[in-house]
Amino acid sequence: MSLAELIARFDVDDPAFIADPYPVLNELREATPIFWNEQTAQWTLTRFSDVFETLRDRRLGRSYSHLYSHAAVGRAEPDPRWAAFQQHERWSLLCLEPPDHTRIRRLVAKVFTPKAVAAMRPTVQGFGDELLDVCREKGTFELLTDYAQPYSVAVICSMLGVPRTDTQLLLDWSHAIVKMYELSTTDAVREAANTAAAEYIEYTKALIAEKRRSPDGLLVSELAQVEDDGDTLTVDEIISTTMVLLEAGHEATVNTLGNGMRAMLRHPGEWQRVVSGAVPARIAVEEMLRWDPPLHLFERWVLEQGVEIAGQRMEVGQEVAMLFGAAQRDGRRFPEPDRFDAGRGDTAHIGFGGGIHFCVGAPLARQEIEVSVAGLAARFPNLAVLVEPEYHSNFVIRGLTALHLTA
């Protein structure tokens, strides 16, 4: 097969590709470290070492607007129809580069130190136990809606200080908004994302006002009050910051649990290693993140002249896409990369990114997944998949529609 034919098989609108992208990703990675994706106009990286280095390369960034106008890099102005969506992400850590990124990240990072995350363990454990006990009573259950979604959203909302009664609202907004990040979307999807962002903005404005009236020491309240070397955050900055925590924190954690537990139960011997304690849940988390990751593609803009990646020279304003799923199965980095080995314990994967945008929530995410896997192993030693699951049609954020399990 020619390279062009192989690239054509990288088709995010093809249900067969979405159902199992790894054969195509593996072939692409072996055929070439980089290819031009005509549909998205992106240089696309396939190999671990290039992705690893590009994540850390300061000549590229998640945004160009701090340096160049849209016209200067040959891009159209943002579509005014999606103004609320643009407003909601304007100050998101994922859309900023230094110095704004440094300033806001420093404030957010305080909440996610290993010490702060360790202090949250009893709360996280409590949410997990409560939901898994209900699953045990049911005997058969659906991991995502009965457990992973209410669990992860409860954890984040308890950090933010969002009332538990509002968690469903936040979940619905988050689900709608993150569809905007897929490579291929329709206007109807964009419209829904924009409406959700507008509602979210109004909700958060009211929440910030409420926290200013009665502070509770939780994240929204803290961000509203923050005085860090005389620094303060505007309402718009707080809106973007809380939303990125919810979006980034929730969807990826749910999909890691779904994809990871499916992987585990397709390999019952590996599950038994976890159940017996031979492989601690903490270790198994890393392989769940590597083998079938929840996030498949991240992008960077070329910000300086002279950037060359995998032998390819790039122009300022060009975009680079990194295929995490291809990189995480790269045999140059991982021995027997297609084997799911719960005990591999390789923490230096790129599942949480790298460089200045490295996942600020990684310690919390690891703890959330560890607590879940340990809770499942303690209650359900013979856990099995009841119905062969299917994936949502999205590629960038890739996860199951449901995972029906039986004790």
Ligand code: HEM
């Ligand atoms: C298993 C779950 C998770 C995975 C796989 C994951 C993965 C990632 C990755 C790959 C990035 C880097 C993006 C880039 O470099 O372009 C990132 C950034 C980020 N993540 Fe996570 N994440 C997870 C959970 C969480 C949680 C629980 C939170 C917070 C509650 C969170 C908050 C963030 C934020 C705020 C950023 C942006 C950081 C910055 O730009 O400085 N994530 N995440």
